[in-house]
Amino acid sequence: MHERRIERLLTCAALSSIAILALIILFIFKEGIGAVRHTGVLNFLVGSRWSPSREVFGIFPMIVGSLWVTVGALLLGAPLGILCAVFLSEFAPPKIANLARVSVQMLAAIPSVVYGFIGLVVVVPLIREYLGGPGFSVMASSIVLATMILPTVISISLDAIEALPSSYKEGAIALGATKWQAVAMVILPSARSGILAAVILGMGRALGETMAVIMVAGNALSVPTGALAPVRTLTSGIALEMGYATGLHRQALFGMGIVLLLLILGLNLIASSVGRGVRR
């Protein structure tokens, strides 16, 4: 009797993550769908004017902005992260590998506002000085985001590489391959699905990051014209206006939340089907 009651309680606990995810989807949709309907799905997604006072809600510039900074972050962060995972598993002497592992975990723990702040006082002025423009830009956001996705890319790629049977590498070395050849021709290709999952999850993190991006992006409300132009992302668009938005305006912000949530849940699904079997 006692045992059965405990099992029931534990089952409820296990179902809580399903319940919470369902609640999140439900409430974000319920709150945001009104403004999307009011504007029309197509106009909401591809409309390029955002003018809350006139109840005009087109979020196209912010969708493009999010994609730009995310792609930039991946171009910079993914190769660095994958190479770092290779370093940790294949090249680093044990002591250095340990130190690097600790560093990666600490990088994951640093608050996003601190990343944004470093971007604000270091990256933005450097870009303004040496490359021109206002400094607050797609490029600044991508650099900050690239740093922030490193822990995700590194730890999941590392899992994928370490899950490979050691005979793969030993076989390559026995055939006379150098360490680098073993990495480039055997290890990376065999771990590619796990590495791809790592990059996709990194993409999700970049797409969802908010506070750091607000501080360095410039937040201009137009489609960015280049890497040095200011940009507003979906996330920063929500956070900048949530403080004072009411009525239909607030609903439109939740509408942006719907778009963001769908994009990220989609990416997660892709990552988990691509990387199936890698994590355990």
Add this chain to the structure above:
Amino acid sequence: MNRLKDRLGTTLVWLSGIGVMLLLAAIVGMVLVRGIPALSVEFLTSAPEKMGREGGILPMIVGTMLLALLAVPLSGILGVGAAIYLAEYTVESRLTRIVRLATESLAGVPSIIFGLFGFVLFVMTLGFGWSLLSGALTLAFMTLPTIIRTAEESIRSVPGIYREVSYALGAGKWQTIRRVVLPSAGPGILTGIMLALGRSVAETAAVIFTAGSSLKYPRTLFDPVRTMAVHFYILAREGISMERAYGTAAMLIILILIVNSVALLLMQRFRAKV
């Protein structure tokens, strides 16, 4: 040609590895070097004045601690319960696959979405307002996946022989879990709890719309609070006081380094034991 490729590849790999370590050192170093001079007893033990231009950050330290200490026990109980169920009570089935998928998806949901969600559900619908309670519940939901994942992993790594010996001695299932499995998995579970604590302390987007940004000390669960991360964000972004922003950031980083070092030490002890 191959020789050249080899050199180039190896150099790139080393540069990336060392680069990541230098990156961390540079970020932490910069915040500490510029922030520690701003720390003083007065800064840490007084309330801010003139929106934070003067005075200290004690209400923010209190608010941060209270929020994290309310959130983590909640996600701890739920998360460890879920992990026990997943590791001890079921075999792989459709249900466990769905639970895992939901947990992974929840881990990927951005904190701004948790902020929006907490705002509609706790602040508005349930009428808790911007408050400690709304913020803590939101953070509890947000940190749940971290705890489930680490706790399940630690429970699974407890050797099966422990359970068999316990059953052989006549213990029931729950007795075995409580007296044998959980104590052995303890350090691993604690690691997850410390990581969740670190995430709660570091969070901004999810708490700014649920716990508010009041400069006062909270008196009840329904009072708003401003966390250190939110305070730092407002000081830096609105350019209120760079000196005090650095000071707040240094405190935040020190706190987070301590919490995460404890997590890492626990993890290493756990790995060594199992």
